[in-house]
Amino acid sequence: MSILEHLIYFVSLLMISYLIVRAGWKLRYLAPLCFFGVFILVWLSISIGYSFDGRYIQFFSDGKFAPNSNAMDILFAASGLGGVATFLLVLVVWAIRNDVF
Numbered sequence: 001m002s003i004l005e006h007l008i009y010f011v012s013l014l015m016i017s018y019l020i021v022r023a024g025w026k027l028r029y030l031a032p033l034c035f036f037g038v039f040i041l042v043w044l045s046i047s048i049g050y051s052f053d054g055r056y057i058q059f060f061s062d063g064k065f066a067p068n069s070n071a072m073d074i075l076f077a078a079s080g081l082g083g084v085a086t087f088l089l090v091l092v093v094w095a096i097r098n099d100v101f
Contacts, residue, residue, distance in 0.1 A: 017092040027090055034089050039082035046074045 020030060050057050050070060058068045067075065094100075 013088060013092055017089065017096055020093055021096045027093055031086050031090060035082040035086040038085040039078045042081045043074060043078040046077060
C-alpha cells in the first residue's frame with residue numbers, strides 16, 4: 001500500500017473513532033462487532049479470490065471441522081486482520097478519550 005492509502009485509512013479511522021466517542025458508544029460492544037465484521041469481510045473476499053484462482057478450499061470433511069492448508073491460510077489471515085483492526089479501533093478511541101491527540 002502506498003503512503004497515501006495509509007494516510008486515508010488512518011484519517012478515516014480517526015474520524016470514525018471520534019464519532020464513536022461523541023456518541024458515547026461502549027467499546028465492549030464495538031470491539032466484537034469490529035472483529036467479526038472485518039473477519040467476515042476478509043474471509044469472504046479471500047475465499048472468493050481463491051475460488052476464481054482455481055484453488056481447492058475445504059473446511060469440513062466427513063462432518064468434522066478439518067480444514068486443508070488453503071482454508072487454514074484464510075482463517076489465519078482473517079483472524080489476524082480482524083485482530084489488528086480491533087486493536088487499532090480500541091487504541092484510537094482510547095487516545096481520543098484521554099486527549100492524546
